[in-house]
Amino acid sequence: MKNIFCSQGNLPVYGVIGLFLMLPACTTAIIDEVRHDYIDVADGEKIVIVGRHHKSEYETEVDFVECVGDGIFRQSGIQVVPEQVFVDSLYPWFEPRTAPLRLKGMENLLQKTDIETQLSAMGVRHIIWIDGSTEVTSKAGSMACGASLTGASCIGFVTWDSEAVYVASIWDYKNRSAVGKVSAEAKGTSYMPAIMVPIPLVARVKTTACQGLSGQLKTFLTSTEDDQ
């Protein structure tokens, strides 16, 4: 699924600068899904979304995880346990260096510890792991700014490409199974021309990835075999 998101903006209400600020640059998003099974989130059951923090070069942003959780709740009404509440309740088994990376590790954890009781008490059955991050992949251009007693100004042009790549893996801990994966990849180029004042035209790749991922996860969590 490929989507291109561009804002239409709100015409000249705020003047020329305001117009530029209202116009984010375009982003392209690809959303993908692999389903192994259909799931049924029962009434009153909650889900939890946890970011991966174990890799040395990046970690999944807390605000992205919150954004996806808010999106799922808004679109489906499914309750989402906040990541920090979940991680604190099960401390120290979901810390960056102790969290299970595969189902086998989760099975071992369930056998060795009391986390199953805690998960049941929280009303959680499905755990969604999000792995990925948003990075600036390339930059070009330059800008010079100066200040004097009469004021400050900038001149130049800067552009940068951003890429957001996230994969969500859905686990059903009661069945000890991975039920599927949803991925979102968003790319965009941002621009910042400056003639006196810098005018940022920012591609909102992270927001686009969040919207795409939460929308697809909502479909994943709520669709049944009969819908197909």
Place this chain on the structure above:
Amino acid sequence: MLARLYLLGVVVLLAGCQGTSVVLDKSYPRPLVKTIPLSLAVYYSEDFKTFRHVKKIKDRGTFVVELGASQVSLFDTLLTGTFSDIKQIESFPPIDPEPDASGIIVPEIVKFELSIPDYTQDKIYEVWINYRMRLYAPDGSFIMEWPLVAYGKTPVKFFKLKQSSLTRATHVALRDAGAQFILGLDQPQLRKWLSSQPVATRYPSRSGADPE
């Protein structure tokens, strides 16, 4: 108005030049573990209770991490959540043997290191804390020791102050220390010592867990 803007600019510039001071949160979650029905004493040395790390980095200022109170709070939460009875003692070696304790735990910091993105070219703040955990008998005689290596990191974020990034990295490292402490309880030598203690009759578990 212009004067105020200049004043604001000067304040921002000065803020950028001064050092970074990290004061940590003191609340840590209770570990989700089966309580070990054992009475232990813990001793925090003055150095441990007031530990602060100061690092000067050329052109980047001075970084100060106040770790003492936070790590005492972490170990208090960990030990009270792991053992059925924990008592803090004020001197070590004890003047008189601790009659109610099966052993005395003494944590100490061996090394604290931090790295900042400007310094290493990486896009993350990192913190390493090396602890040495020592276990003594109630009369103060040495039983065993084990290392505890904790690590925390946080990526660089646009418009995020280096103080809050470094605070988060240190907080993650302390939580990791707690995780490594819990995992370390499973090591053979310590398990052997724990299982050799006559705990069931003398020190019943608060959680009602059966002694292993």
